[in-house]
Amino acid sequence: MARHRGNNEGSIRERPDGYWEARMTFWEQGTRRRKSFYGRTRQEVADKLARALVEQQYGLPVVSERETVKDYLERWLEDVARPSLRPRTYESYRGIITRHLTPALGRTRLARLSPDQVQRYINQKQAAGLSPRTVTYHRAVLRKALNDAMRWGLVSRNAAALAAPPKQDRPPARFLTPEEARHFLDTVAGHRLEALFTVALAVGLRQGEALGLRWDDVDLEAGTLTVRYALQRSGGALVLVEPKTQRSRRTVALPAVALRALREHRTRQLEERIAAPYWDDQGFVFTSTIGTAIDARNLTREFHRLRAEAGLPWLRFHDLRHGCASLLMAQGVNPRVVMEILGHSQITLTLGTYSHVAPTLARDAADKIDGILGVG
Incomplete structure (x- = not known):
């Protein structure tokens, strides 16, 4: 088994199953931690390791490829949504995430969340009796969260944005004469x-x-x-x-x-x-x-x-x-x-x-x- 050492913060090795693994060691809140990244080739894991080292240098959180949708959404709620949203909006987001998105999609790895999974979620919620407007709001919350995940390099695409929203037939607005x-x-x-x-x-x-x-x-x-x-x-x-x-x-x-x-x-x-x-x-x-x-x-x-x-x-x-x-x-x-x-x-x-x-x-x-x- 070949082993390739990088600097004192990371190393790359070939696993017995033929995959490659990059390990990163870093300090977080006074505790020494380690994260692993996996790929089919040495170059693939080397790129992931390099990106993680750069993000860590700029103070961005180091996230494992094994992070689930549940883990990410919980972190996003506290780090992004709570500081930037009005209290009632934050509570609305939190309710949608904890009662709907997490039970349905939470166990999926964030990096593997696909548009067809989100589309199935949309279809199932409509079939369960939620209004098109409500389901559209669910999709909007997930899309907003995944936009930040894309910006941080945690996902390569926004699965919610690629899923089709429910069709809404809005009644004509009522205006006072x-x-x-x-x-x-x-x-x-x-x-x-x-x-x-x-x-x-x-x-x-x-x-x-x-x-x-x-x-x-x-x-x-x-x-x-x-x-x-x-x-x-x-x-x-x-x-x-x-x-x-x-x-x-x-x-x-x-x-x-x-x-x-x-x-x-x-x-x-x-x-x-x-x-x-x-x-x-x-x-x-x-x-x-x-x-x-x-x-x-x-x-x-x-x-x-x-x-x-x-x-x-x-x-x-x-x-x-x-x-x-x-x-x-x-x-x-x-x-x-x-x-x-x-x-x-x-x-x-x-x-x-x-x-x-x-x-x-x-x-x-x-x-x-x-x-x-x-x-x-």
Whole structure:
């Protein structure tokens, strides 16, 4: 049996079964460790050993070829996902990995995970009754994790990206008409959270953004509102987190209807505070009857009660945001301005989501050309 020694950090030898093995010795957290790499030729294992030595020199983790999908995903969750994701998103990723991906794919070696294995996983989850949207989310989490594995040289291809996602037939989006929007505001008039619904509809705040709004973020004199945080439930508690994207952190001008509602809400809140036997002042604009933050589940429940009272068809709270954008676009507001108001990350997202307004805008543009050219 031939044995070839390299430097004091690695060695290469031919095994009795005809395969080659490269062994790497290194220090990790004060402990001397050893990893092995295998291949059919000496050159193959030499390349693997050289790459591992370089990665170790730059502080990257040394990973054995025997690392499983389970091992990698657990490490990825802690090293990459937890520091970079918002708490609720991290918890969502962790749930998908621990309850679904790991039981199905976890025992497979990471380097051997194939697109057809991921495709079978997708098909099996759909057959088990999960919605196409949910299964697509599973695939997206795995694809994101494997993108990092590719970047680190742990896999040569992204098996999740090569697997076909489920076909999704999205129902047409539901948008409030101007008449429905006015009727809804008439219905919530006098409600203690009237200003919340008014602001959500007038400037298109996401639910978490509205609930995370603090009086320090509102300038009633200048008539502006700044989105700095969003309120989310994480680990059983309500916490303030960074906005969804960098562009989500924004300052918007308040329409008169929203500004008037906020001023009236400020007065109403001060009266509630005086009358309450206990008030926990946390600085939020929209609070419970004792000053604490409002749980999104409670707000959603109250929204549906008011929506039903208004006689409107089923809508999500998020559809108030869609209603704002749709109304702005229909009035001919520049899509770039709508993008800034909503805090969209890309103009294509704004144009794609509200493409239903395009016929109205096209008709308006044609009428303007008629006016310029002096036609009838």
